[in-house]
Structure formats: structure tokens, C-alpha cells
Amino acid sequence: xxxxxxxxxxxxxxxxxxxxxxxxxxxxxxxxxxxxxxxxxxxxxxxxxxxxxxxxxxxxxxxxxxxxxxxxxxxxxxxxxxxxxxxxxxxxxxxxxxxxxxxxxxxxxxxxxxxxxxxxxxxxxxxxxxxxxxxxxxxxxxxxxxxxxxxxxxxxxxxxxxxxxxxxxxxxxxxxxxxxxxxxxxxxxxxxxxxxxxxxxxxxxxxxxxxxxxxxxxxxxxxxxxxxxxxxxxxxxxxxxxxxxxxxxxxxxxxxxxxxxxxxxxxxxxxxxxxxxxxxxxxxxxxxxxxxxxxxxxxxxxxxxx
Numbered sequence: 001x002x003x004x005x006x007x008x009x010x011x012x013x014x015x016x017x018x019x020x021x022x023x024x025x026x027x028x029x030x031x032x033x034x035x036x037x038x039x040x041x042x043x044x045x046x047x048x049x050x051x052x053x054x055x056x057x058x059x060x061x062x063x064x065x066x067x068x069x070x071x072x073x074x075x076x077x078x079x080x081x082x083x084x085x086x087x088x089x090x091x092x093x094x095x096x097x098x099x100x101x102x103x104x105x106x107x108x109x110x111x112x113x114x115x116x117x118x119x120x121x122x123x124x125x126x127x128x129x130x131x132x133x134x135x136x137x138x139x140x141x142x143x144x145x146x147x148x149x150x151x152x153x154x155x156x157x158x159x160x161x162x163x164x165x166x167x168x169x170x171x172x173x174x175x176x177x178x179x180x181x182x183x184x185x186x187x188x189x190x191x192x193x194x195x196x197x198x199x200x201x202x203x204x205x206x207x208x209x210x211x212x213x214x215x216x217x218x219x220x221x222x223x224x225x226x227x228x229x230x231x232x233x234x235x236x237x238x239x240x241x242x243x244x245x246x247x248x249x250x251x252x253x254x255x256x257x258x259x260x261x262x263x264x265x266x267x268x269x270x271x272x273x274x275x276x277x278x279x280x281x282x283x284x285x286x287x288x289x290x291x292x293x294x295x296x297x298x299x300x301x302x303x304x305x306x
Contacts, residue, residue, distance in 0.1 A: 001024055001025055001026045001028075001060075001061060001152065001153065001183045002022075002023065002024040002047065002058075002059070002060060002153060002183065002185070003023050003057075003058070003059040004020060004021055004022050004023075004043075004046075004047065004056070004057075004058050005021050005056050005057045005058070006019050006020075006021050006055065006056040006057070007019070007020045007021065007043070007046055007053045007055070007056035007058070008020075008053060008054045008055035008056055009039075009042055009046060009051060009053050009054055010054050015207050016039050016042040016207055017039045017042050017043055017046065017053070017207050018039075018206070018207040018208045019056075019208065020039070020043060020056075020204070020207070020208065020209045021056070021209065022202055022209060022212055024183060024185060025183070026152075026183055027179070027183060028183055028184070028199060028200060029175070029179050029183075029184045029186060029197050029198050029199055029200075030184070030185050030186065030198060030199075030200045030201070030202060031186050031187075031188065031193070031194035031197070031198035031200070031201040031202070032044070032185055032186065032187040032188075032201075032202050032204070033187075033188070033189070033191075033194065033201060033202070033203045033204070033295055034203060034204035034205060034299075035205070035299045037206075038204040038205055038206065038207065038299075039204045039206075039207040039208075040157075040187045040204055041081060041157060041187070043204070044078075044155050044157055044185070044187055046058060047060070047076070047155055047185070048073070048076055048078045048155055049065050049069055049072065049073050049076075050078075052066070058072075059072075060072040060073075060075050060076060060153065061075040061152055061153070063075070074149065074151070075151055075152045075153050076151050076152075076153045076154075076155060077145075077146035077147050077148075077149070077151035077153070077154045077155070077182070078146055078154075078155045078157075079139075079142045079143055079146045079154075079155070079156045079157060079159055080142075080157050081157040081158040081161065081187075083138055083139070083141075083142040084142070084145075085130050085138060085141060085142065086130065087129065087130050087131035088129060088130075088131065089129065089130055090126065090127050090128060090129055090130070091117075091122055091125055091126050091127070091128060091130060091133070091141050091144075092113070092117075092126040092127060094130060094141065094145065095113045095116060095117070095141075095144060095145060095148060096109070096113065098145040098148055099112055099113060099148055099149075102148060102149045104148065104149060112148050112149065112150070113148070115147075115150075116144040116145070116147055116148045117144065119144070119147060119174070119177070119178070120140040120141070120143050120144040120147075120174060121140065121170075121174075122137065122140055122141065122144055125137055134167070135162045135163060135167070136163050136164070136166075136167030136170065136171070139159060139160070139161075139163065139167070139171060140171075140174070142159075143156070143159065143171075143174065143178075147178060147182075150181075151182060152182060152183060153182060153183045153184075153185075154178060154182045154183070154184045154185070155184075155185045155187075156175070156184065156185070156186050156187065157187045158187060158188055158189070159171055159175065159186065159188070160172070160188065160190060160193055161188075168193075172193070172196055172197060175197055176197065179197075186198060191291050191292045191295065194215075194291060195215070195291055198215060199214060199215055200212075200213065200214045200215060201213060201214075201215060201218060201291070203294075203295060203298050205298055205299060205301070210298045211294070211298055215291075218289065218291065218294060219288055219289050219290075219291070220262065220286045220287070220288065220289070221262070221286065221287040221289055222257060222258045222259075222260075222261065222262045223255045223256060223257045223258070223262070223286070223287040224243075224255070224256040224257075224262065224267060224270060224284060224285065224286055224287070225248065225253065225254075225255065225256075225283060225284070225285055225286070225287055226253070226254040226255070226256055226274075226281065226283065226284050227252060227253055227254075227281075227282040227283030227284070228252060228254065228274075228279055228280055228281055228282055228283075229252050229280060229282075230279045230280055232245055232247065232254065234277070234278075234279060235254060235256075235274070235279060237277065238273050238274050238276070238277035238279050239256070239270065239273055239274070240273075242266075242269065242270065242273070243256045243257055243258050243266075243270065244256070244257045244258075244259075245257075252282075255287070256270060262286060267284070267286070270284070271284055
């Protein structure tokens with residue numbers, strides 16, 4: 001659905017995007033994270049064709065943007081961080097204008113506007129000037145223009161920025177409903193949004209792709225937590241060379257760390273060996289990492305263990 005290969009984009013002497021590559025499959029909701037200036041917005045503008053890469057290639061629905069820009073862009077709906085709204089227009093007039101730009105005409109235009117208004121719950125606000133709407137409904141109007149042409153791909157830059165908790169939940173529900181028919185890339189600085197919506201996360205640092213991982217794999221490290229009153233020597237003897245053992249912060253706690261991927265089979269083998277050697281296992285489970293913790297670690301330039 002989306003293939004980005006070795007993307008580079010410079011602004012003068014500044015390298016905003018540095019050899020970034022990734023693939024997004026059909027139906028995924030992918031979170032794009034990074035500190036301010038990490039390159040998130042530039043990557044999104046490259047994907048939508050608003051900017052051209054200095055080097056690299058982007059394919060959207062098997063269409064190379066550089067070779068077939070119009071067809072590739074037809075597959076994309078884009079919500080920029082700074083909403084491109086005309087405040088004196090009504091919601092309906094703005095969507096009519098957007099439809100005209102998209103070359104949607106006649107009965108197809110009426111149907112497209114009706115669907116977008118319904119999807120974004122804007123029917124009761126269609127005749128209101130955009131400058132009279134709350135921030136939440138302006139965001140909905142921005143989403144409505146992005147989905148007007150029924151794109152296969154939605155790229156949303158900070159869709160919940162400035163929303164109150166009720167508006168944020170409404171936007172989450174809207175994004176989830178849209179994901180039933182569209183692949184979504186969601187850029188945000190709010191970790192809860194990624195937790196609530198995304199199955200995968202891309203984290204940028206200083207223009208480079210520092211992490212590309214599913215949410216489940218990201219939160220599970222290569223370590224098992226073991227709670228037991230047994231001595232470290234007895235645990236080490238039970239496990240042999242299967243894994244490294246270190247003490248945890250809490251009393252009677254240990255970390256069992258693997259050099260390679262932690263699998264259910266390895267966890268089961270650890271449990272079997274401990275029980276066979278008489279180690280009283282009070283707790284045994286994979287370490288669970290917090291997304292915000294991982295993000296801070298990457299932003300600080302630290303390596304993610306496991």
C-alpha cells in the first residue's frame with residue numbers, strides 16, 4: 001500500500017529526513033512519532049506529494065509518486081496539522097469547494113459530501129461558518145475534506161491537537177471507524193493516542209528512522225521477570241546457559257535476559273527448568289515496557305534493550 005525507500009530531504013544545509021524507509025500494509029493504523037524537529041511532518045508531506053524527496057522513492061498503491069503523481073495522490077486523504085480551512089465559508093461550501101478541486105462533479109459530488117458529513121457527524125453543522133465551530137468540529141471538518149474522495153490511505157497529522165477529552169474520544173472513534181476502509185498513518189505527540197489506535201509505531205530521531213515495531217513487540221522486551229525467594233546461584237544452576245540472570249530492584253526479584261527473541265517456547269522452557277530444580281516460582285512474565293518510556297529512551301539517543 002505504502003512503500004518508502006531510502007528517503008532523503010534537505011532544507012539548505014539541514015537534513016530533515018535522512019535515509020528513511022518503511023512499508024505500510026493495507027488496513028494498518030501506524031503511529032508516526034518523534035520529538036519536535038525529528039522529521040515527522042516532512043515525511044508526511046513527502047508521502048502526500050507536497051514535497052519531493054532529494055533522493056529515494058515513494059510508491060502509493062503501486063503508483064510511483066514521481067512518475068504518476070495524480071493517480072498516487074488520488075489514493076490519499078491528508079489532514080495537515082495546521083487545518084487548511086477557509087473560516088468564512090460554511091462547512092458545506094468548503095466541502096463543495098474541496099470536491100471541485102478533487103474533480104468530483106454532479107450527483108457524485110452530492111453523494112460524496114453527504115457521506116463525509118455523516119461519517120464526521122457534521123450534518124447539524126453543515127450550514128455554519130467554520131469560524132463559529134469549536135476546535136473539535138473544525139478538526140472534523142478537516143477530516144471530512146480528507147475522506148471526501150474515499151481514499152484508500154489517510155494521513156492524519158495531529159488529529160487530536162487541542163481537543164478536550166470528550167472531543168478526543170470522539171476523534172478516536174472516528175479514526176477507528178475510518179480504518180475499516182482505509183490504511184491510516186497517524187502523527188501525534190500524545191502517547192495515549194498511539195496506545196488507543198495503532199497496531200504499529202515508527203519513531204523518528206533527528207531525521208532517521210530509529211524504530212519500526214508492532215505495539216505488542218515494542219512493549220515486550222527480551223527479559224522475563226522472576227519473583228522468587230530462591231538464591232541467584234540456584235536459579236543460575238537451574239537455567240544453565242539458557243539465559244543471563246540479574247537481580248531486580250525489588251527484594252526477591254530477578255531478570256532473566258535472552259540474547260535473541262523471547263518466545264512463548266523459551267518462557268515455557270524457563271518455567272520447566274525452574275520447577276524441575278525446585279525453584280519456588282511466585283511470578284514469571286515478560287517485562288512490559290511503557291511506550292512513553294521507549295520514546296524517551298529513543299529521543300535521548302539510547303539503545304532499546306531487547
